[in-house]
Amino acid sequence: MSKAGTRKSIFITGAASGMGLETARLFSKGGWFVGAYDVNLEGLKTLEVELGSENCVVRSLDVTDRTDYGKAISEFGEATDGKMDLLFNNAGIGKGGFFDEQDFQDVLDVVNVNFIGVLIGIHAGVPLLKATPNSLCFTTSSSSATYGMPGIAVYSATKHAVKGLTEALSIELSRHGIRVADTLPGLIDTPILPDEAKANAPTEGMFRLIQPIEVAQAVWSSYHDNPDRLHWFVPKEIGDLDKASAMDPEGTRASIASQGPLAAALEEVKAANAGK
Numbered sequence: 001m002s003k004a005g006t007r008k009s010i011f012i013t014g015a016a017s018g019m020g021l022e023t024a025r026l027f028s029k030g031g032w033f034v035g036a037y038d039v040n041l042e043g044l045k046t047l048e049v050e051l052g053s054e055n056c057v058v059r060s061l062d063v064t065d066r067t068d069y070g071k072a073i074s075e076f077g078e079a080t081d082g083k084m085d086l087l088f089n090n091a092g093i094g095k096g097g098f099f100d101e102q103d104f105q106d107v108l109d110v111v112n113v114n115f116i117g118v119l120i121g122i123h124a125g126v127p128l129l130k131a132t133p134n135s136l137c138f139t140t141s142s143s144s145a146t147y148g149m150p151g152i153a154v155y156s157a158t159k160h161a162v163k164g165l166t167e168a169l170s171i172e173l174s175r176h177g178i179r180v181a182d183t184l185p186g187l188i189d190t191p192i193l194p195d196e197a198k199a200n201a202p203t204e205g206m207f208r209l210i211q212p213i214e215v216a217q218a219v220w221s222s223y224h225d226n227p228d229r230l231h232w233f234v235p236k237e238i239g240d241l242d243k244a245s246a247m248d249p250e251g252t253r254a255s256i257a258s259q260g261p262l263a264a265a266l267e268e269v270k271a272a273n274a275g276k
């Protein structure tokens, strides 16, 4: 008998913190066998103690390392008799700033972790997903995939890429019986958010600060309750923003430019131009 036995199994990246951690806890409580992966091994070890070593495998993994990601998937398969009910590609980093002022290595890091890491994970994970009836490939996109967001342009672009990939693969991978979906969370109270963003978060509306358990619940519902839904907006009002920006991109641009980090800079440019 394999370590997972007859239990369903989930492979989670970014599992040492935030949404990945809450998802590991929720699925473990629900009787699932958990594979938890992160660059933060210390956080994973704490999780292993919490879940019980018989209920999980934890392993250091940098999602940008294709060879090691492949090894992690094989080891997971050994613990689950070659099955994977749910692949949750969730690891991400959030280095931002105005694009032209960003260190280019930071730009590449964001693309590598948030998008290339997802490509590596799905490519390596498909054989196990394929071997598992009713499997789900789930990825963390972002509310910043509803419209390109100033101040986090590259981060936002990687999350658009994840959203587009999800849409295309949900059709392609259906030929293997694999479901594909993603989540577009708003502002979630996790360590990735700068303290300033948390302190300035509105108390209501779609960008209120939300606890990571709500994203974990979306992952749970995607597998168990609504297998057909493609995008899980958390909170669901983010879906309204998605529709609005598709219907009226120029209006959305004006609205975003009038608030947020670019407003002051744009006012300065306008004033300088008016003086010419």
Ligand code: NAD
Pocket (backbone or CB within 6 Å): 013, 014, 015, 016, 017, 018, 019, 020, 037, 038, 039, 040, 061, 062, 063, 064, 090, 091, 092, 093, 094, 113, 117, 140, 141, 142, 143, 184, 185, 186, 187, 188, 189, 190, 191, 192, 193, 212
């Ligand atoms: P978090 O910082 O708490 O968790 C991210 C985890 O990813 C960390 O444990 C980190 O060590 C891990 N990680 C980073 N680089 C890695 C790598 N190369 N390989 C493996 N693991 C790596 O933040 P979170 O908010 O839980 O982030 C989870 C996902 O949610 C990310 O993809 C993030 O972009 C996305 N997201 C976050 C928010 C938010 O407001 N918090 C909103 C939308 C989307």
